[in-house]
Amino acid sequence: MASPAPELHDSSNNNAGTNLEYSPESSRANNDAGFDSRTSPTPLVGNESNSSPTPAPSIFKRTWSKLGINGTVAALVFKGALAPLIATAIYQRKSVADIYINFGYLIIVVSILAVTILPRGKFMMNMSISVLLTCVAMAMVLLGQYAGVKARQNTTPVGASPDIALGYNSSAAAVNALFLMLNLFLINTLRAARPMFNIPAVGYNIFVLLGFTYGPQMTTVASSVKFSRQLFYSFLTGQAIGTGVSLLVFPISSRKVFFGEAAGFLQSCRGLLKAQTEFVEALEYSQMECAPRPNTRLSLGVEPETSHIRNNQPEESENKHLYNQRAASLKSSSAALLALGGKLREDVVFAKQEIAFGHFKSKHIHEMHRLFMNILVPIMGFSTITDISERMNRSFCMDEQWLEELDSPEFSQTQGSQEGSQEERGSESVEWSELIRPLHASLQPFVEVLDNSILHVLILLKFVPNPNRAKPKPKRPGADGASSNRDVEKGVDGLNPGDIGFGDYLSKTIDRYRAERTENLKTWAAERGHSSIFQDIRGRSHLPPDPNQEMNGHHETSREKRFSERLHVIFYVEYLIYTVSKGILAVVRCAESRVEDGTLTKRRFIFPSLKTITKLVKGLIRGEYLNPGIDKISSMGASVQNVSLGHSLQAPKDPEHLPPKNSWQALGDRMRVIPQFFGSSPVKFGARVAIASMSIGIMAFLHQTHLFFIGQRVVWGIVIICLGMNPTTGSAIFTMITNLGTTVLATVAAFINWYIVGQNTAGIIVFLFLFLMIYFYFLVKYPRFLVAIASGAITHVLIVGYELQVRVEGRKAATATGQVFYEIYLLAPYRLLAVAGGVVVAYVFTVFPVPITEGFVLRKDLGSSLFLLANYVSSTTSTVDHRLQDREGDMSLCSSPGRKLEKSRQDLLEKQLSLQNSMRRNLSFMDWGLNFGGEFPKEIYTTIIDEIQNIVNYLALIGFASKTFIAARKESPSPVWLTEFAKSRPETSMQAHKTTSLLILLSASIKNGKPLPPYLEVPTDSHLSEQVHGDKADNITFQNLNEPGFRALAVIKLAQSSVADSLIRIVEPVRELVGEVDFSYHIVDSNEQM
Template sequence: MTASSADHDVPKQSKRPSIWKRIADKLQLNVPMVLLMFKGAVGPTVAVAIYQNSSVAAHYSTIGYLIPIMAILTVPILPRARFIQNFIVSSLLVCLAAALSLLAMWCSVKARENTTHNTAESKSNGPVPGALISPYNAAAAVNMAIWFRAYRPQYFLPTILFGIFVNVTGSYGPLFSLMEESETLVKRLLETFFAGFAISFAVNFLIIPLTSRTLVNMFMTHEIQGFKSVFEAQTRFLLSLPTRDWYGAKGRSTGSNTSSDEDDDPFTRPIHWKEADALKKATTAVTELQVKIKSEMRYAKREADYSKLSAKDYGTLGRLCKNILLPILGMDSLTEVTDRLEKRGGWSAIRTPMDHEMSEKEFNTLEEKEKEQWHSIFEQLQGPVLELQKIMAEGLDHSLYQLELVKKPKGFAKSDIEAHAVDTAPGCKGFSKLLEDGIDRFMKQREGPLKQWCAEKGMDHSTERDSTQPTDYPLHQRHQSQLYLILDLEYSFLMAARAILDLVKFADSKVEDGTMSKKRLIVPSWRRLKKWVIAACTREDNNLDYQSYSTRSGTVTVYLHDALQADKDAEHLPPATGWEKMTDKLRVIPHFIGSNESTFGFRVATATMCIMIVAFLRNSQKFFIEQRLLWGSIMVAISMSQTAGSGAYGQFLRFSGTALAMVASYIDWYIVDEHTAGIIVFLGITMFLYHYPMIRWQSDPVVPMIGMVTVVLIVGYELQVKQIGIPLSTSNGQVYHPLYELAPYRLAAVLGGVGVAFFFTYFPSVVTARTQLRTDLGSSLYLLSNYYSCIYQTVNHRIRSAEGDPNDENSPGRKLEKARTRLFAKELILLQGMRHHAAFTSWELSIGGKFPRTSYDKLIHHTQNIIHFTTMISYVTETFSSFPGRTQPHDSETSDEWLTDFKLLVSSLKLTSQNVTSLLSIIAAAISTGKPLPPYLKAPEPVHIGQMLVGLDPDILSTRHVSEPGYAAFAVMQVAITMLGDDLVGMLAEAKKLVGEVNYGVDVLGIESLEGSAVASQVKVGGVKQD
């Protein structure tokens, strides 16, 4: 580029985007989000508007304001498959609520008949036309109170609808003396609820329809484009590698003032590394998209749609995208290796004792030369890697074009494709060949620098050098570690390229077989529908979106049957007789009643009854109806959660959201001088704005929902009064308040409900987020030990080629795959839940010593690392069989022999699996129970592959095989095993700090370091040694 052209480009680069563009970027607003916000606002706005029709107002009378509330709580902006499932469950629960309400009111009516005799003159108007209410009756009130407490479930949206229905019928039930009046109320409530459901249903299907398949397509498009951003970040990361402090020079120059605790802190970096941070950010973004795809995929497969790709195609696409992500995560783990290396002094710290003939001066001279060589190997790799990355990015574009996830560039007409049938541009037939050639070229280009580097390090493949002992070379251990790290880096690029090639071939196959030529009706199979019905009725705690739902109730509960495999009972022998087998089933009942969920439900029912009891007492029943305390009791159920931290956080947000909604109600009502048309318009704008946080932060939709419901309650009620008049509005027993009074009353009701919820969160006992965090950490480690064991069983089956047919559901490989997937999903759920609990601990009252937040954060970090490195080991063995041989045909026999020996080597890793699994189980038990660890517990030593070559061919790991793709896979395994062992050591040390270590003796000499000499002087007593 010339100077003139550079100057010419300056104005283009300095041009700032418009203010609207900057605001949209800041708020992360885009066209799909704005359309969804509009879609969400349509339902409640239409529901409020149609009530202004006289016939509609006459029919629904004083409960018409519930129609827009139902249109909000059924969430019409959900993708179609999710909405239908939510719609069906909500409808069934509302029908169940109606049946239970009729049964409860029948008990109330019968109790009234046997205690009082009311005349027609003593009755007054009720909540709906035809439902007359009678004076207070104690027996009727007590019956309704018992029913109300027994049938008050605590879950999320569908059961909130259930709760509203039961609350309304429960508060008016004691006032009815005839079943006809009760049936009239239930009938009108059902009509009101389903009117709101119908509006929501129409909005979901007709207004900007959004299917689960459309959402998956959008996620996949963003993920594939995100891979390109990751490759750009990897390019900058690779260029920054030579500039890092690999030899600890900066640490030595500064005098090493950092403490050991700071060195062990996994959340700090000695030297800022913006390229690594950018890579981490880009990798996290695509990982989150993969999780979203996994969560939404099961709905997309169950959905009927008029499209091109089948459910099986979507499953294949998800798997191919995951295969691209895994080697990208391997590249991200290289930053973890580099950080740990820098904290421990760089490569200079990896050396044998200086008792060799080489002097210190000679050693330093050799080290300076090594620095140049180490930087040089990275510079030589940059060219081939950048060339490969460019083709990989084009491969991603090609896949997007072929699968029609994005439109082809302008000018890319079909005639051009037909005219250039063998063109290798992205989107053309011959591109896959171009990508294959690029991969082969990369494998050839990498051989030269690798062999040259090995020769310079004295690691060439001559027989004399291979037979030399490592102790003869002070830098041998360092050279070997450096070689493994380089191969790990190359392996990540190579496997990402091969995964993209698989995606390209799949996209081409869909074009060739005519799948992408036209749309067709895609209908889910009976098997998928059966799985959907089962999933709708079961817990689904192994799905990745379970965590986002469960945290709305305050905690994540994941069953551990997979990890504990508890077939023994310390208090019962296995049932033998018929009577024992029959009565053994009855043990489920006390387990269910005594579960944490049942205990929490009873706590919430008690809290709700503290407000609802006002409706069942003579002197306060009228006040309860008049001042609308009903919504305070509903707020109790919505606000309470199982842990104190999440409860306090949620209660604060709910109160703040209600206060904000009160202000919005004032604006909607008075800014247009109380004109109905203007109020409805501003109400729609308010609903539109409230959907922004609901879409932006999908994990916590309760706050914007409460805000919308509050606005509708206040403004909708006032519009109802304007339409039907004050006399009819007060006929249900509620006192009329103008809006400026009604809004503070609503806020006061919410404050009362939140206050009661806060009290019963701590009374009579409290479950803190800190306790739940410890419990979940123990559960996570139990699952991790099982996951680790499952991975190594998988590896052993693969080495012996004993996995069987992958399409056979009963084959060992398929069963292990299902077990791994289930355990991995549960691990991710628990990791997300523990991060939530850790954040909620700051919302809890701190009594006594401080909470050891740092120790928990480190343990969670080590857990996540172990999951990552274990998964990498599994991935390496899975992809190993698909490696091509050496590019030279005459070396194929040698490659096959090397592969066979390598499989034999990996099969000997079983012992390490047992030791690691045992250690994880012991730490999990100690953390779960809060008991100290056993004494003298040590982490197993990392497996050194060189020590396992006894009895095998000593030439198997010679650097003559360094160009083999399988050799790079071996290097990845060695790095992963070493890092995993390092995390085990760190996890054990943090666990000892947290729960302590059993010490059966007292050191009389007071010198803990001299354990050997103090053994005879110790007195055996009970005790716990705290680190």
């Protein structure tokens, strides 16, 4: 099971002196998010000028840049290697070595396992758990060895010879073996169930392995206590050195990491806004380009005579290429920002828990993170615009009915010319351009204001220096290529970013942009005679009949449907921009309030609240620390209203047991947790690790092999088993190959380390430090290989550290515990052999007796993901219904229906995202697993997972957009359109739940490997749009376009249509995987082809 990778940050730009709580991590965050202040089109300061070309960097700088080494990476590498260097150096003193005797090398190993490069909050949690587990391991070893000594005394005859009394005793060996197996089982079960115990569990494994494998040699309680004390002191010393290095050498607090990522998040938002502006400009070329179709005028070579419609094909291809390029750029920027948002969510937990001396309290950090998340959801919606546009174009190109009508003689006669179809295509293209171009024209200056607003926040929070302080003189108009009419960095009110009151300027700009776009759209619709935003044939059913309807009804239906979809795209873009601008305004207000209330003027000691500490401890115990669940929803306080909760908001039902009716049955319910625990996946994994370890560890407890086991240091092979054991076969092969590779390289490096300096102790220690820096460099740059790098570093330290230890103690002391002394040229191959054996055994017990493949886990996870998606669809639908009907209740009460629904929806989303990461990780290991039989359908699974992710994105946006209905109702007076629409809209019908039912069927089929039922009906559209027709369309006309929450209707409609489209794309791949119940048959004639 791979250990979690530490959060590592590097930087190429340091902003020293701007904020003592801000670290260079922000530059790494910027780069991780696809933003680099050196190359970004969004400058941090408005002082661009044409300067002389800089000289080419030296070869040293180019090499450093190619390796990705900068100040932060160098500091982390140095810091990681410093702790084992100190541990190695202090042990060279005889007085120190006399305390630890034969366990001096363990100080070096434990200092590596401390992972000093972690931020302070994560390090302290990791170290606290490690120290606690070390104390528990010490107690368990003392208990086990005491029981072993008593077993020896009770089975040794009185007056026995020293060879019998002090030699091998089977009872003592059996007792220690039982204690070892029990401890290995428990700690590895805990490691699998609680990921935060991953790294501390390695130290616990080493402690109990050494304690219990040497346990049979203990003949008295005094010798047992002496041995355990040396082992205990070695661990505590290594942990103490690691703690000192982490806290004193290049200290990195979790608050600094959070603020660095916050700065990177804001900078990435600037870049993403500009990418969105460029994409909107290219959106004009996203429509009306289809491949030639057979049996049509385009395919038969009939060219239009109107050159203004299609000038030439190369230009169209170039425009399409521009669109694809900008769409790819937008998607990559959005993905980087989403990853950064995930880091923020993880690190804010540690930032709030730290004791610090700084400006921001925990509540300020919590508020900052909440405001950032309010920006993240709508700004991430930008990436879905590319998907929506592609879906629309694909639907347009696949519209068989409309394309046939364009090429039909009847349509040509109706239009009065042979070129009617081409003119029709051209008119639609022009109509689409007339929608996009004004949007881009108004969007570009508005995004500049938003960009300056984010810069304003960065300056106020001291994440970047204030350029206005550095250059107090105003910029000369027209200088440096700037516009002579206005200053990009200055608002119309004379305010610069960093000036208090910039938020008021932003608020006015948002209102002005909103009003301008509303008037433009109203004018555009009035010129074309459109009234409703759902301008299709159903929305016009209350209008007088058209005498030409029978002639061209189908054509009008297709055209107006496309018109409605395109108009919804415009509303979609504008809603996202408006919501992002409101989110940025909230951040600006927050930053200005922090300046005005004096938060940023002085620093103070900050302590976590009692609630935060209590939540941390409970989360560690319950396993809910970073993995909240939905099983406890029904216990959120006593209800003060008479509310009937749905089944999904209640405790999960048990099909084998009715709810308990008395206290005895309730006690029985609690007792059933025990067998459920022993049947869980973590317990199965713990049992595998214990059995694999004891397959080699049994040698330490048998009469014929116990001396060989101790003398040849076989125990370190078991350590590698515990370190590198994986639950699935593909990751096991990957781990085996990487562990073997790094161990071989570490053995070679140990030889070089020892002989390159002529076996001189001082030179050996210096080169050991250099090699450790190399290990930590790869750990910083490639955290995915944490287990392999740790195996290599530990192997290197075991070889070199033991030889240095023998030099200090002498051979007699070094062999006192039964270990055989070897020169390094023999010790290194034996260490390599032990580690290699452990790696191979770990793999064998991963596939034996029953291999757990990535495909099996992926199929189960996909079924669970579809089931969670069904629940998420249902909860989101209910949320929209409740918010439209204003039935959420008092959201300040935990017992209100709205709060329960919101909590369940958030928990479902978090679990879904976690499953998505797990499935993609398993997909990446599919190529490493052994495959017998046909190939694994990796492409089909990838398609399904991608569509699930698309649905999750749209549902999250629907839930976010429906919040505007709540805000709209708080307006005074409440919007009339919303009240009337909510009254005329019926309750959600059974038709609305078809999507949920279908997803549950798909989940059951995938999870159980059973075929789908026949005649499966896939919902084709959302129930919201189905209810907007007839006279109800009068409530949603363009006249209400500027009303609060009005555009959210079109956003929800478009997102729901995209959900329905993605659902169609899921059903067919699932049917291909599991089949369908179908007993029909078809008799094929000998001359008939299948």
